[in-house]
Amino acid sequence: MAFSHMPVLLAETLEALAVKAGGFYVDGTAGGGGHAEAILRASEPDGRLLALDRDEAAVRRVRERLQAWGERVQVVHGRFSEIAEWVSRFGPGPADGVLFDLGMSSFQVDDPARGFSFQSDGPLDMRMDLSAPRTAAQWLNEEPESEMARVLKEWGEEPAAKRIARAVVARRAERPFGRTSELAELVTAVKGGRRGRRIHPATQTFQAVRMAVNGEMEQIALGLEAALRAVRPGGRVAAISFHSVEDRLVKRTLGAHVPRWESLQEGGQRRHGRLPSVRWVRKKPWVAGPQECAANPRARSAKLRAVEVETNAA
Numbered sequence: 001m002a003f004s005h006m007p008v009l010l011a012e013t014l015e016a017l018a019v020k021a022g023g024f025y026v027d028g029t030a031g032g033g034g035h036a037e038a039i040l041r042a043s044e045p046d047g048r049l050l051a052l053d054r055d056e057a058a059v060r061r062v063r064e065r066l067q068a069w070g071e072r073v074q075v076v077h078g079r080f081s082e083i084a085e086w087v088s089r090f091g092p093g094p095a096d097g098v099l100f101d102l103g104m105s106s107f108q109v110d111d112p113a114r115g116f117s118f119q120s121d122g123p124l125d126m127r128m129d130l131s132a133p134r135t136a137a138q139w140l141n142e143e144p145e146s147e148m149a150r151v152l153k154e155w156g157e158e159p160a161a162k163r164i165a166r167a168v169v170a171r172r173a174e175r176p177f178g179r180t181s182e183l184a185e186l187v188t189a190v191k192g193g194r195r196g197r198r199i200h201p202a203t204q205t206f207q208a209v210r211m212a213v214n215g216e217m218e219q220i221a222l223g224l225e226a227a228l229r230a231v232r233p234g235g236r237v238a239a240i241s242f243h244s245v246e247d248r249l250v251k252r253t254l255g256a257h258v259p260r261w262e263s264l265q266e267g268g269q270r271r272h273g274r275l276p277s278v279r280w281v282r283k284k285p286w287v288a289g290p291q292e293c294a295a296n297p298r299a300r301s302a303k304l305r306a307v308e309v310e311t312n313a314a
């Protein structure tokens with residue numbers, strides 16, 4: 001492993017979740033266990049943590065890392081869309097805070113065998129959960145061209161989405177995709193090389209394919225809703241996103257729970273907004289300062305948003 005995963009916006013996350021002694025917290029994206037360990041420390045001596053990850057390798061790694069914390073911590077293999085069920089199964093009651101640190105971990109991206117990276121050749125896999133049915137290669141070899149173009153455009157914000165989808169379909173008719181380098185080379189050829197670009201030409205395509213293979217947009221929307229149901233009134237839900245598509249979804253999903261009041265002609269007010277109702281902990285997201293960005297390039301695009309649940313009444 002080239003380097004270990006550095007948790008982003010660590011102090012800000014503890015502030016956003018208002019971590020305190022005796023609290024019960026859920027880390028929906030355990031990853032390398034960095035945020036999880038910080039939550040355990042900040043909630044000493046008796047705070048509890050339920051950590052989950054859909055990647056079994058992450059679950060094993062975090063179990064080992066946190067074993068010294070004994071009964072204060074439970075690490076499970078699961079998807080964060082099922083957070084409410086996990087909390088009712090393992091929690092002492094509703095949670096005081098739930099964290100999502102979205103996207104993939106450095107452990108995943110640095111391991112060529114997982115197929116997340118265009119930087120090193122490997123099988124085109126990209127599944128976070130290896131028991132999931134479809135790999136990136138299968139997705140590229142089977143998906144209809146129009147749906148592929150939509151995914152590349154909407155989730156990768158790839159301006160050349162249509163041309164790339166067309167080229168993928170033409171190429172797979174001759175020889176199915178199997179390796180990350182094949183996809184990276186095809187996208188580079190379609191877009192005409194790097195030509196002074198700051199990022200690799202295949203960055204957005206890889207992001208979009210990964211999001212499709214893992215059903216990430218659906219997971220985020222379901223996970224945030226589930227988390228709002230799993231916390232007590234006064235509890236917090238915090239999410240760290242790494243690109244604008246993720247951030248917009250976080251903002252929209254949580255923001256739909258912020259009540260808006262309409263003044264009625266006949267007097268009084270009508271409430272709009274989903275339940276449970278929440279308030280933003282901060283209007284603007286937390287972002288990393290220059291020091292953190294210099295030490296950890298991943299932090300440059302990170303945005304942390306958090307809400308506090310006001311009432312759970314349905």
Ligand SMILES: C[S@@+](CC[C@H](N)C(=O)[O-])C[C@H]1O[C@@H](n2cnc3c(N)ncnc32)[C@H](O)[C@@H]1O
Binds near residue numbers: 008054102104106
């Ligand atoms: C950015 S990493 C988290 C890093 C972690 N906060 C740390 O400090 O090491 C994201 C993790 O979330 C996991 N993940 C992504 N989507 C998930 C989902 N729907 N349910 C559970 N885990 C998920 C990934 O497998 C990955 O390990």
